[in-house]
Amino acid sequence: MKLALAATTAAAALLFTGCASKNAKYVDSQGPETIVSLDRINIQDWNAAADKLVAKLLASNVLERAPELPAVMAISRIRNNTAVQVDTDNLTKKIRVALLETGKVVTTTTLGADGKVEDAMAAEVGSMQAFMAGEKQKTVLPYYTLSGKLLDDSVKSGNTRQVTYTFQLSLTTTKDGLAVWEGEEQITKQGQRSTVGW
Amino acid sequence: MPTPFVRAAALGGIAALALLATGCATSVNTVSRAEAQATPNYVNDQRVITDSTLGRKLAIVSVNDGKVSGDLLRVQVTLENRSSKPQAFTYKFDWISQDGMELSGPTGGWKQVQLQGREVRAVSAIATNPSAVDFRLKLREN
Numbered sequence: 001m002k003l004a005l006a007a008t009t010a011a012a013a014l015l016f017t018g019c020a021s022k023n024a025k026y027v028d029s030q031g032p033e034t035i036v037s038l039d040r041i042n043i044q045d046w047n048a049a050a051d052k053l054v055a056k057l058l059a060s061n062v063l064e065r066a067p068e069l070p071a072v073m074a075i076s077r078i079r080n081n082t083a084v085q086v087d088t089d090n091l092t093k094k095i096r097v098a099l100l101e102t103g104k105v106v107t108t109t110t111l112g113a114d115g116k117v118e119d120a121m122a123a124e125v126g127s128m129q130a131f132m133a134g135e136k137q138k139t140v141l142p143y144y145t146l147s148g149k150l151l152d153d154s155v156k157s158g159n160t161r162q163v164t165y166t167f168q169l170s171l172t173t174t175k176d177g178l179a180v181w182e183g184e185e186q187i188t189k190q191g192q193r194s195t196v197g198w
Numbered sequence: 199m200p201t202p203f204v205r206a207a208a209l210g211g212i213a214a215l216a217l218l219a220t221g222c223a224t225s226v227n228t229v230s231r232a233e234a235q236a237t238p239n240y241v242n243d244q245r246v247i248t249d250s251t252l253g254r255k256l257a258i259v260s261v262n263d264g265k266v267s268g269d270l271l272r273v274q275v276t277l278e279n280r281s282s283k284p285q286a287f288t289y290k291f292d293w294i295s296q297d298g299m300e301l302s303g304p305t306g307g308w309k310q311v312q313l314q315g316r317e318v319r320a321v322s323a324i325a326t327n328p329s330a331v332d333f334r335l336k337l338r339e340n
Contacts, residue, residue, distance in 0.1 A: 030307020032288045032340070044307070051305035055324045058267045097304035098326040102270060198288075198310060198340065 037194040038161050040084050041150075041187075044198070049167040049185045050094035056183045057095075057171065063104040065180070066143055070106045073099070074142035076172075077113040082152040082165065091167060092146065108142055144180075145172045162190040225282040225315030238262035241273075252339045255281050259318060263333075266324055273333045274322035279313035286312045286340040291323040293330035301327045310340065 027033040034044050057063070063071065075096070078088035099105040109119035110126065117123050130137035148169040155162050164186055171181040241261040247253040259276040266272045271293070279285050290308045293301040303326050311321055325333070 028307075030290075032308045032310075032338070047305065047307045048309055051307070051309070051323075054305055054326065055322070058270055058324045058326070059272065061267055063267050094304045101303060101326045102267065103328060104267060 033197050035194055035196050036189060036191075036198045038163050038189055038191060041082070041086055041090070041165050043090075045165060045187045046090040046094065049165075049187060050091055050098070052185045053091075053167065053169055053183045054095055054098045056185075057099075057169075057181055058102065060181050062171065062181045063099075063102070066104075068143075069104050070100075071104065071143040072108055072140055073105045073144040073146055073171075074108050074111045075113070075118075076145040076147035078147065079149045082150050083154070084152070086150065088148075088150065091148075091150075095146070095169075105144070108140060111139070111142060113147075142174055145174055146170070147172065159192050160190060161192065162188060164188040226317040228318065238274075239264055249339065252287075252337065255279065255285060255339065256287055256313075256337060261335075269328040271325040271330045271333070272322060273325075273335070274320045275335050276318060276320045277311070277313065277337075278318045279316060282315040284312060284314050286310055288338050288340055289321055290336045291325075292334040292336070293325040293327060294332040294334065295327075295329045296331050301325070301330055303327060 029043055030047055032044075034042060036042060036044075063069075073096075075092050078092060080086055080088060096107045100107065110117055110123040112118055127137050146169060148167070151166040151168070153164045153166070165188075167185045167187075169183050170179040172179050238260070239262050241263050243258070243261045245258065257278040257280050259278050261273065261275050263271060263273045273291065277287075288308045288310050291306055293303070293306070295301055305326060306323065309321075311319065313319055321335075323333075
């Protein structure tokens, strides 16, 4: 009797857990086995948002209008207005890499929003090289700046929570300050608790 | 002779049974121009079905391609949910260069698409690498 009960319990446990192992394992960072959680922006959310925003930007054909290719772009401020602390590089780096790969845009790392330089050493060495050569330092000014905002919206009905993360980006031409492209991507997740896989 | 109350109860029961049988399914009705003005560049495709259940649920209606931003390959695949219930699928585009090498990029992971019952929707992607000349779309059921 006890044996039958134990076997039934084990079978039920196996059914509930599927065949998931409790041991740590590697999963594809861009695959559907990643964890979906409601209280944070997951890796697949960053990937999807970056991918769709890049696709929208490229489909707009706006990058072709720059007088010189590759056009120089600087990353301006990406405001995080969500309730969670995030590193916005999760979004911008993927976009930068993708745009660099297209051959249409290069990103400056020696100019940044609020004077915050990404690669201070490159800026210093450039300055030193110019000084040693007795020249004035040439700074390549960006043709575009990329700015944006992250937003979230959370609602609850009974035990079910829903959260929407909104990723907004604007590409501005620095010569006139006009946003020549703007994109928005929303990701909505609904459920009661985090799950493995989607 | 059944009373009006019994008749109403019986009708209610039949309606509830019908609702249960359909599983609250709602499918999408559509309307579009009778003679399409668009002239897509359709691609002759080859399909490999390893999941016949998925093959029955999700139809590939058409594949067309084009170029954006000058030299970047864009592919659009139109899908149809053959079920009358909403279904979620995941898909992934791979890009292949002239010499047959698969190109890896910063974007292009698996993505989810949710189709309402009988809904037709296109999924598309743009190769960020200008050397991409071919593609492979992978589809799987959620």
